[in-house]
Amino acid sequence: MSGKSLRIGVAGLGTVGAGLLKLIDERPLFAPAGREVVVTGVSARSRKRPRPFDISNLPWFDDPAALAASPDNDLFVELIGGSDGPAKVAVETALKAGKPVVTANKALIAEHGAELAALAEANDVPLLFEAAVMGGTPAVKMLREAMVGDEVEQVAGILNGTCNYILTEMEATGRSFADVLADAQRLGYAEADPTMDVGGFDAAHKITILAALAFGCAPTYAAAEIEGVEAIEPIDIRMAKDLGYRIKLVASAVKSAEGVAVSVHPALAPLAHPLAQAGGPLNALFIEGRRIGRIFIQGAGAGAGPTAAAVAADIADVMTAARRPVFQVPAAQLKPFAAVDAKRQVGRAYVRLLVRDQPGVLAGVTETLAEGGISIDSFLQRPVEDAGGVPIVLTTHAAPEETLLAALRRMQKLKALIQPPRMIRIAHI
DSSP states (O other): OOTTEEEEEEEOOSSSHHHHHHHHOOEETTTTTTTEEEEEEEEOOOOSOOOOOOOSSSSSSSSHHHHHOOOSEEEEEEOOOOOTTTTHHHHHHHHHOOOOOEEHHHHHHHHHHHHHHHHHTTTTEEEEEGSSSSTSHHHIIIIIIIISSSEEEEEEEEEHHHHHHHHHHHHHHOHHHHHHHHHHHHHHHSOOOHHHHSSSHOOOHHHHHHHHHHHBBBGGGGEEEEOOTOOOHHHHHHHHHHHEEEEEEEEEEEEETEEEEEEEEEEHHHHHHHHHOOTTEEEEHHHHHETTEEEEEEEESHHHHHHHHEEEEEEEHHTTOOOOTBSSSSSGGGGGGOOOOGGGGGEEEEEEEESSSOHHHHHHHHHHHTTOOOOEEEEEEETTTSSSSSEEEEEOOEEEHHHHHHHHHHHHTTTBBSOOEEEEEEEEO
């Protein structure tokens, strides 16, 4: 590295890249390193795109890989996004050139983290990605540093601010998912194509990374069970609240003797639980350690300022020569976790039925559940205007999910049912 300053190349000048350049302009001397950061090159898809800052005095690179290889920078910051393509090539180029890499790219780390960790170790340089999960809230550092003396048993939380905003607004206004999503897009909380967010894929990338850090394994995104929030209806939000719950998109990684279960799905959280109380675009996470017990953190999961601050924290770590394995253990020891089929998990569930108002309906429902050894914990029947039938909601005691799903398939044969049963898990938190 050159003298007292650290020269960095920044690829990607969107929201986070803009936030980082603004941060460096306002505060070029990084603590605790006490050294100056100097931007010596930038790259993005378009040089002419209007930006809220002046880049005319910064060396421009059309190709981010050329920026990564440039001898004029000591560290490469990748803020392009995407699991493959230019982002992956540029990061690989920087690591092969023996340069530290800082990235906010959750898809890249979740899908290629193990091979990139091996490349970083082979070239004796750090690969850091604090900003890839929960923006400026230090979830990665919590697992990578604070929890290394314990054995993590579970990580679970709200990792997507877009979904959390949508579910919060649906509860507050009673409007449909589609209506609230349209508002979220107008306000900038959701992308024009919101599939990555509302489909649960963004949260799945993040929980995959946290699972790797928590359990010292290779990120195994392909093994995650993923369900989004598109099918959540206002009636479910109202009925869940009447039962003492709030619906959230919960991402979790749980370690057991059988392996690791990584999942993202809508789930009911008790109203008094901290996850249920995290509203709007906030992110929230708890970590369960064998000896430390439960740790809870909450904060902004996105945005220019918070995410740029997380990138800056990683840059400061490079400057102070802080070094740890990328995923807790040397890359050569990383193995994909043994995935546990979510359907074999035991848990409680919320079940909503829309039935015709006729005698014997409840008896048919309870008998069908009883055939599978599933018992009812609570029951709620509440008239709902324009529902097209009578909504019945029940919660079950703990049962294997595959047993419950089989019972619901049998239940569809009941003539009184107007539509297939709707099941939402009750979060085990």
